[in-house]
Amino acid sequence: MDKTVLICDDAIFMRTMLGDILRRAGFQVVGEAATGAEAVELYRQLKPALVTMDIVMPDMGGIDAVRAIVSEFPEARILMCSAMGQQALVVEAIEAGARDFVVKPFQPSRVLEAVQRVLG
Amino acid sequence: MDLSRYFDLYLAETEENLRALSRALLALEAGEGKGALEAAFRAAHTIKGVAAAMGFETVAAEAHRLEDMLTEVRSGRRPADPAWVDAMLAVADALEAAVAESVERGPSAEALEESEGPAEPFDAGAGADLEADAVAGFAEDAELVAAVILSKDTPLRAARAAVIRRRLSELVPVLGSWPPDPSEHVNRPLLVFLGRDGDRAALEAAVRGAGDVERVEFIVPMRYSRPAGPATGPKPKQPARPDRDAEAGRAHGRTVRVDAGRLDEISDGIAELAVVAGRLVAQLSPEVPAALAETARRIARQVEEIQAAALALRMVPVREVFDRLPRVVRDAARALDKEVDFRIEGQDVELDRAILEELTDPLVHLLRNAVAHGLEEPEERLATGKPVRGLLRLSAVRDRSSVRIVVEDDGRGIDPERVRRRARELGIDVPPGTELTGEALLRVIGRPGFSTAEKVTEVSGRGVGLDAVLERVRALGGAVAMETKPGVGTSFQLTLPVTLAVTHALRVQVAGEDYVLPLTHVTEAIDLRDARVTRTEGGEFVDVRGEPLPLVRLGQVLAADGAGEESAAVITAVGERRGALAVDRLVGRERILVKGFDAAAGTLPIFSGATLLGDGRPALVLDPTSVL
Numbered sequence: 001m002d003k004t005v006l007i008c009d010d011a012i013f014m015r016t017m018l019g020d021i022l023r024r025a026g027f028q029v030v031g032e033a034a035t036g037a038e039a040v041e042l043y044r045q046l047k048p049a050l051v052t053m054d055i056v057m058p059d060m061g062g063i064d065a066v067r068a069i070v071s072e073f074p075e076a077r078i079l080m081c082s083a084m085g086q087q088a089l090v091v092e093a094i095e096a097g098a099r100d101f102v103v104k105p106f107q108p109s110r111v112l113e114a115v116q117r118v119l120g
Numbered sequence: 121m122d123l124s125r126y127f128d129l130y131l132a133e134t135e136e137n138l139r140a141l142s143r144a145l146l147a148l149e150a151g152e153g154k155g156a157l158e159a160a161f162r163a164a165h166t167i168k169g170v171a172a173a174m175g176f177e178t179v180a181a182e183a184h185r186l187e188d189m190l191t192e193v194r195s196g197r198r199p200a201d202p203a204w205v206d207a208m209l210a211v212a213d214a215l216e217a218a219v220a221e222s223v224e225r226g227p228s229a230e231a232l233e234e235s236e237g238p239a240e241p242f243d244a245g246a247g248a249d250l251e252a253d254a255v256a257g258f259a260e261d262a263e264l265v266a267a268v269i270l271s272k273d274t275p276l277r278a279a280r281a282a283v284i285r286r287r288l289s290e291l292v293p294v295l296g297s298w299p300p301d302p303s304e305h306v307n308r309p310l311l312v313f314l315g316r317d318g319d320r321a322a323l324e325a326a327v328r329g330a331g332d333v334e335r336v337e338f339i340v341p342m343r344y345s346r347p348a349g350p351a352t353g354p355k356p357k358q359p360a361r362p363d364r365d366a367e368a369g370r371a372h373g374r375t376v377r378v379d380a381g382r383l384d385e386i387s388d389g390i391a392e393l394a395v396v397a398g399r400l401v402a403q404l405s406p407e408v409p410a411a412l413a414e415t416a417r418r419i420a421r422q423v424e425e426i427q428a429a430a431l432a433l434r435m436v437p438v439r440e441v442f443d444r445l446p447r448v449v450r451d452a453a454r455a456l457d458k459e460v461d462f463r464i465e466g467q468d469v470e471l472d473r474a475i476l477e478e479l480t481d482p483l484v485h486l487l488r489n490a491v492a493h494g495l496e497e498p499e500e501r502l503a504t505g506k507p508v509r510g511l512l513r514l515s516a517v518r519d520r521s522s523v524r525i526v527v528e529d530d531g532r533g534i535d536p537e538r539v540r541r542r543a544r545e546l547g548i549d550v551p552p553g554t555e556l557t558g559e560a561l562l563r564v565i566g567r568p569g570f571s572t573a574e575k576v577t578e579v580s581g582r583g584v585g586l587d588a589v590l591e592r593v594r595a596l597g598g599a600v601a602m603e604t605k606p607g608v609g610t611s612f613q614l615t616l617p618v619t620l621a622v623t624h625a626l627r628v629q630v631a632g633e634d635y636v637l638p639l640t641h642v643t644e645a646i647d648l649r650d651a652r653v654t655r656t657e658g659g660e661f662v663d664v665r666g667e668p669l670p671l672v673r674l675g676q677v678l679a680a681d682g683a684g685e686e687s688a689a690v691i692t693a694v695g696e697r698r699g700a701l702a703v704d705r706l707v708g709r710e711r712i713l714v715k716g717f718d719a720a721a722g723t724l725p726i727f728s729g730a731t732l733l734g735d736g737r738p739a740l741v742l743d744p745t746s747v748l
Contacts, residue, residue, distance in 0.1 A: 082276065082279070086276075087276045087278050087279055088278070090278075090279035091279050091282040094279060094282035094283055094285075094286055095282060095286070099283070100283055100330075101279050101283070103276055113331060114331065117329055117330070120329060
């Protein structure tokens with residue numbers, strides 16, 4: 001099973017933490033993006049099995065990145081990462097084509113459950 | 121958009137929420153704090169959302185006003201003191217009036233008007249309301265509804281709902297979901313409206329795969345419509361049996377809401393059918409072929425079973441009316457500066473909805489009366505060594521085929537001397553020797569226009585009332601008894617038949633005519649031929665196991681010619697009053713359907729209705745209260 005993942009978040013701290021959780025579960029982090037535009041570009045290059053996407057990022061937010069990726073690659077499996085107060089944005093992202101979401105602060109078990117669902 | 125099919129739902133849910141709101145506001149005042157505040161919020165919010173979806177703007181606006189006032193409390197800007205609760209209750213009243221008006225106007229009247237001009241937005245809640253407005257649109261076209269219970273701790277429930285919608289939409293068209301923001305309705309199932317039915321297992325797997333899903337059930341929406349136009353058809357005053365968990369029940373297909381008027385039609389129809397079936401069996405003679413007779417009997421049995429089921433549908437817990445009464449007592453107490461400890465017992469006792477609906481006014485009257493005249497002023501209570509807070513108790517108890525409702529206070533009791541004086545002023549004849557207690561007293565104070573209150577108060581009315589209470593209860597086939605002890609308190613006992621639909625009655629014969637006596641008031645029947653009857657100045661008494669009971673000869677009461685030999689007596693009990701009604705013959709027990717009737721003025725007030733007997737003959741129903 002392809003366990004490649006692209007992590008998109010403007011905060012290094014978050015990318016690191018998420019990367020640790022995923023690596024420990026046997027994922028291979030093939031790329032990290034700090035902006036929406038980077039995320040789209042890296043997806044094209046890497047075609048990872050999974051993308052984790054922050055919502056608020058500079059230079060194209062997470063939602064627009066989801067739209068861009070999904071319009072080009074409808075089979076893309078994107079997991080949104082959101083804060084508690086961003087419910088409406090998460091709804092929008094899912095309607096734009098994201099498959100699932102996790103809420104910060106990350107609990108490893110919940111992250112992995114969500115990943116399972118997205119890949120399942 | 122045709123909203124009329126949602127009208128019953130709107131009404132039923134809104135009335136439930138109005139009651140919840142009133143309960144919560146009173147609890148808030150009583151210091152129950154956060155829980156009560158949130159309950160009030162939820163109720164106001166739901167009323168607003170549903171009303172907005174129905175296009176009832178006034179209702180939505182009043183509910184919104186109330187939400188604002190609750191926000192003041194939640195934010196700590198105002199304490200939930202009596203003054204502020206008063207203000208909120210006033211808005212709750214306005215809200216209730218707006219709901220009543222929306223009922224008058226009927227479904228979609230406002231919704232249509234609304235479509236002619238731009239809707240006025242309600243500032244803060246506008247977004248949610250617009251979404252609420254949309255639900256009726258997609259719910260209408262749904263072929264299947266997925267009811268999803270999310271785990272209690274699901275974060276971002278609206279987002280989870282979006283995931284569920286998304287996953288389902290890969291299988292069938294998804295029209296939308298409800299509530300618009302599931303985060304605010306944690307206890308409600310999420311309803312996802314699907315445009316097409318599909319492989320249930322696949323649909324369920326899709327939902328479960330979305331995560332945080334505790335339970336999924338699929339419901340095929342029931343299509344039902346009201347008779348065309350708001351003007352026709354019975355107006356549903358009360359929701360048909362709102363279970364406490366009706367919300368969840370509906371989502372799981374266990375409960376349906378039905379217009380109360382339609383339920384009545386059906387149960388009345390079945391009751392008539394039962395009487396006809398009974399008649400059919402009664403007419404079976406030995407010449408009737410056995411197979412035919414057996415079929416007839418089977419029909420009768422079957423009808424009886426259906427009838428029992430239909431009867432159960434008519435029953436509602438007294439809670440539906442009792443729930444409104446704390447508010448009545450509170451308002452009366454506040455207006456009169458009295459402190460009242462109001463306790464309710466037996467809320468779950470069930471009663472025919474038709475009877476219960478008729479009881480609101482009498483109970484309101486008795487309670488207000490108790491607060492205004494029964495319970496003393498705080499100073500007077502202190503002076504007599506009573507607790508400052510007066511005790512007012514309302515209870516319901518099931519007793520065989522009747523329900524007893526008691527309104528009891530620990531107030532000053534009714535002073536027979538004052539009643540006697542007042543009676544004299546009014547020219548009511550009270551024989552000097554009469555001891556004015558219990559029923560004799562009730563007979564006097566139950567006269568129209570009788571009131572001993574020196575000052576007429578806003579709360580207790582103006583001498584109208586007790587007679588109306590007695591009349592109403594009697595019209596329902598019930599009886600009122602009263603007990604009072606000066607300085608100790610007063611209690612009113614209302615005994616009511618459990619149901620109006622069909623009554624078991626005893627059929628008797630007097631002077632060749634048949635009459636029936638409701639079994640509600642019959643305790644036993646005795647053979648009069650070997651009973652000991654004694655004659656005193658106060659009348660005749662018959663000895664029943666050592667107890668002398670007043671003997672009433674029905675033949676004389678009815679002034680019937682050709683009264684035959686009285687062979688039996690029916691022992692009747694109404695409250696504490698007992699008596700023996702002498703009749704020519706006992707015919708037997710019957711199931712009767714009583715039709716209330718308006719007796720012509722001047723006729724004997726001893727009948728409460730008329731009925732058709734098993735053999736098709738009409739008979740009058742005797743009212744034991746008046747006979748005794």
